[in-house]
Amino acid sequence: MLKATRKLKAIIHRIQNITQYETEEYIKGKRIVDIEKASIR
Numbered sequence: 001m002l003k004a005t006r007k008l009k010a011i012i013h014r015i016q017n018i019t020q021y022e023t024e025e026y027i028k029g030k031r032i033v034d035i036e037k038a039s040i041r
Contacts, residue, residue: 014039
């Protein structure tokens with residue numbers, strides 16, 4: 001439970017630091033937000 005909470009905290013932190021959207025290719029031609037790239041300062 002603690003490990004999952006820490007992981008969720010890290011994801012939330014990245015989402016809060018999004019300065020511009022970066023997308024990447026997903027299945028069936030869809031594009032999704034790349035949280036890692038989008039949250040880099």
